[in-house]
Amino acid sequence: GEQVEQRPPHLSVREGDSAVIICTYTDPNSYYFFWYKQEPGAGLQLLMKVFSSTEINEGQGFTVLLNKKDKQLSLNLTAAHPGDSAVYFCAVRTITGNTGKLIFGLGTTLQVQP
Amino acid sequence: GPKVLQIPSHQIIDMGQMVTLNCDPVSNHLYFYWYKQILGQQMEFLVNFYNGKVMEKSKLFKDQFSVERPDGSYFTLKIQPTALEDSAVYFCASSSGGNTEVFFGKGTRLTVV
Numbered sequence: 001g002e003q004v005e006q007r008p009p010h011l012s013v014r015e016g017d018s019a020v021i022i023c024t025y026t027d028p029n030s031y032y033f034f035w036y037k038q039e040p041g042a043g044l045q046l047l048m049k050v051f052s053s054t055e056i057n058e059g060q061g062f063t064v065l066l067n068k069k070d071k072q073l074s075l076n077l078t079a080a081h082p083g084d085s086a087v088y089f090c091a092v093r094t095i096t097g098n099t100g101k102l103i104f105g106l107g108t109t110l111q112v113q114p
Numbered sequence: 115g116p117k118v119l120q121i122p123s124h125q126i127i128d129m130g131q132m133v134t135l136n137c138d139p140v141s142n143h144l145y146f147y148w149y150k151q152i153l154g155q156q157m158e159f160l161v162n163f164y165n166g167k168v169m170e171k172s173k174l175f176k177d178q179f180s181v182e183r184p185d186g187s188y189f190t191l192k193i194q195p196t197a198l199e200d201s202a203v204y205f206c207a208s209s210s211g212g213n214t215e216v217f218f219g220k221g222t223r224l225t226v227v
Contacts (some may be wrong), residue, residue: 008188018219032213034216035219038225042220043218043219044157044218045120049215093146099162099164100162101159102149102157102216103145103159104156104159105156106156107154107155107156107157
């Protein structure tokens with residue numbers, strides 16, 4: 001079945017720096033991709049979503065890039081601020097089975113220093 | 115935006131007892147899910163439920179686990195009996211379709227002692 005690798009597991013940057021988190025998936029039938037943000041003690045907040053027909057999606061200081069050839073999904077923060085400190089998860093849905101199941105990466109703990 | 119509500123937010127239970135986690139999914143959603151997150155670790159799919167039936171379950175969905183949504187009320191996850199390794203945060207989610215956006219609740223932190 002689908003496997004999703006996410007890196008790095010931990011990332012520390014200074015305010016104003018950029019940050020990049022990358023997920024690599026295995027199933028070529030994956031077609032719907034998500035980035036979630038989880039703050040301590042909270043649920044999952046959907047940051048961005050992208051279908052396989054789209055290769056780039058932007059909003060709120062984030063850019064999501066999808067490289068279907070390399071089966072890679074990235075989340076790029078252009079200018080991080082302390083409020084971005086959280087755990088970020090990528091999640092992937094495949095067409096196989098079409099049950100709506102999401103496969104998550106292991107998460108990246110992002111710390112933004114003032 | 116649409117909200118998935120989970121009750122309770124925390125639950126402490128003695129090992130071997132039964133526990134029921136409740137989820138109020140987004141109104142009009144038809145697909146329901148449970149995910150398990152052990153502290154600081156990955157979100158892992160447990161089960162999804164549609165039209166009154168389990169569609170798919172993972173190996174984490176042990177025989178002691180069951181789900182139901184009687185008469186359109188809460189979507190529940192029941193664990194009977196509980197084990198220490200069931201301690202985790204359980205997230206409920208729902209979606210309108212099998213290929214639409216999934217909305218998550220804030221989770222129920224279950225501690226089995």
